[in-house]
Amino acid sequence: MLKRTIVKTEEIRHSIKALIGFKVTNGDHIHSLFLKGSHTKSSNMKRIREGLYFSLLQNQKESTTHGLFSKEFCDFHKIDLKKFEDLSKKLSFGLHELEDGNFWFNEHHYNVFGEYNVIEKPFNKSDHPNSNEHTLSYENGNSYNALVNKYKLLQKFSDEHNLGLTFKEEDIPNNLIYYPEHILKTQVIDGDDQTN
Numbered sequence: 001m002l003k004r005t006i007v008k009t010e011e012i013r014h015s016i017k018a019l020i021g022f023k024v025t026n027g028d029h030i031h032s033l034f035l036k037g038s039h040t041k042s043s044n045m046k047r048i049r050e051g052l053y054f055s056l057l058q059n060q061k062e063s064t065t066h067g068l069f070s071k072e073f074c075d076f077h078k079i080d081l082k083k084f085e086d087l088s089k090k091l092s093f094g095l096h097e098l099e100d101g102n103f104w105f106n107e108h109h110y111n112v113f114g115e116y117n118v119i120e121k122p123f124n125k126s127d128h129p130n131s132n133e134h135t136l137s138y139e140n141g142n143s144y145n146a147l148v149n150k151y152k153l154l155q156k157f158s159d160e161h162n163l164g165l166t167f168k169e170e171d172i173p174n175n176l177i178y179y180p181e182h183i184l185k186t187q188v189i190d191g192d193d194q195t196n
Helices: 027-034 048-059 067-076 079-089 143-160
Strands: 002-015 022-024 094-095 103-107 114-121 177-195
Touching: 027 048, 048 067, 048 079, 067 079, 079 143
Parallel strands: none
Antiparallel strands: 002 177, 022 103, 094 103, 114 177
């Protein structure tokens, strides 16, 4: 008599709301910033919007060459390093590459295990933030106002350092929110099948 254990794999999908953040288009520009030696090219330094986001990301130790680009970017634009570090702490950026080749900078507030897709869904101003989101104080308790506050921080920083960036409320992608769709694969033991 042979005892056999049957194991099957179940695929479980569920969505968790991600904090709305900043979508950066033209992925090739961002990709070029990740390349070795990117901090030595003035053309990269002149892409102020992408360069600022990438520098903030580096300051969070998210890049293998963290610090090099960030330091050069601050030097190039005469940015006060202490104020830059303070801004970085307030924004606490994470990064996801999207299927369309663009990038989504978002608040660190969830961990993703296993495979996942990023789904674009309509975002309502009444949506409340995930309970794990932190760092920013949520005006009126919703994610849209948290996003506006992020833009205000960046606008103030740009004005103080003459970066020439503008972040108007109508530019904020308030109709976009990205939900990570987790694909969790679990093994379930059904029991023993006794075969003669």
